[in-house]
Amino acid sequence: LHVLVQQLLALLRQEGTLGRHTWTAWLGERLVLGEEVERRVDEVVGHLVATGVLDLDGGMLQIGPEAERRYGKRNYLDLTAVFADPPTLAVVHGRTVLGQIHIRSLLRRAHDEPAVVLIAGRDWDIEHVDWRRRVVEVVPAKHQRGRPQWLGTGPGQSVALAQATRKALAGVDPAGVTLSRRAVAGVAGLREEFRWLRAAPSTDVVRDPDGATWWWTFGGTAANVELASMLGPLAPTTPASGLAVRLADDTRHAEVVGRLRGALDEPSPGLPADLAEAYKFADVLPEDAATAMLDARDRDPDAVAAITLRTVRSIRLDDRGPRP
Structure with a gap:
């Protein structure tokens, strides 16, 4: 949504005026920013007019005094780029x-x-x-063990990539792909490490002989971050991987199931609206739109729901298991 605002202001700087209900044609017959943004265009434009960021005269939009105050000091330099910073x-x-x-x-x-x-x-x-x-x-700190850790600057693994990885490790060969002998040997070695995986959808709580325990979800990074939050003390660190969540040593799969059931009845903690001001042009959005934008950037509720519905299997290994 903040990119929508940037595009509108940049077009107004270029064209001077734009039609209130026709300007989105500049962004393609089907809005390139997606259906969710398209549904909220009228709401966002109405808010920009109401707050003085835009002026509306006879159905035509133009830059308003509030936009001049916020962005005009450096000749609208901020309109040249919008950065998708990591969360x-x-x-x-x-x-x-x-x-x-x-x-x-x-x-x-x-x-x-x-x-x-x-x-x-x-x-x-x-x-x-x-x-x-x-x-x-x-x-x-005086006593407690910390949870969060650095996740890196990249976007993480999507659920689609994580699930494709799971299928490959479980023995499913992608159609139309020819592997070199070296690649075949490498895949065979990985499949041996993950020999406990089953083709049927499930998640696996895997414990090493020394107690090190991982919950292999293959849910993607965004989902795993939220799942770790749902597990509370059972997941002492925030995962960087889209494949697995590091659990406290010797965590039992029944504990994971029980904690998930309890957490599903609680609302997910939302991001504070103040955070919107860290993103260019998000500060002029309606508060609920800014909050929705922030929440959508680093959440995957569909993946979380799918993972929590899957069977949780318990695996005890005789030797050190794989790591994500």
Whole structure:
């Protein structure tokens, strides 16, 4: 939605005026930004007019005084680009930047303990979160073990890629693909490591002899971040992988099932509306539209729902199992 605002303002700078109900033709017969954005075009434009970002005269839109105030000082330089930043916050102790953590890993459910950051080799208590600047201020922790960890700057694995990986590991050969002998040997080795996988959809809680436990969901990174949040203390770190969630040592699959059932009855913690100001042009959206945009950026509710409905199998290995 913030990209929609950027496109509209840029077009108005180029054309001067645009038709209230016809300007989206510039973005293609079928809106290239997607159906969800297309459904909210009228709402967003109406809000921009009501707040003075746009003026409406006889059915024609033009740039309003609020847009001039917000974006005109540098000759509308911000209109040249919109950045899709990763959903992360900087962690700082005093003037030292310790690293980055995933936004959703800080959001807590009603009965969760306060988040503790595990970063730079130690635990940190959170003193303050500045959502607008995307900064977390921390001090050395006294007792607790931290949950969130750095996830990297990439978008992570999609559920489609993760599920395709699962099929390949479970023995399904993709149609029309010819592998070299070296690739065939490599795939065979991986399939041996994942010999406990079944073709039928399921998730697997896999324990090594030393107690190290992984929940192999193949749900994609966005879903795994939320699933880890649902598991609370059973998942002590936020996953970077779209394939598996690291569980506390010796976690039983029945504990995973029980925790998921309880968490499904609780609302997912939403992202604060203040965070919208960290994204270009999102600050002029209606509050509910900004919140929906933020929530959609790093959530995959369909994948979460699909994973929670699958059978959870318990696997105990005789040797060290695979890692994502």
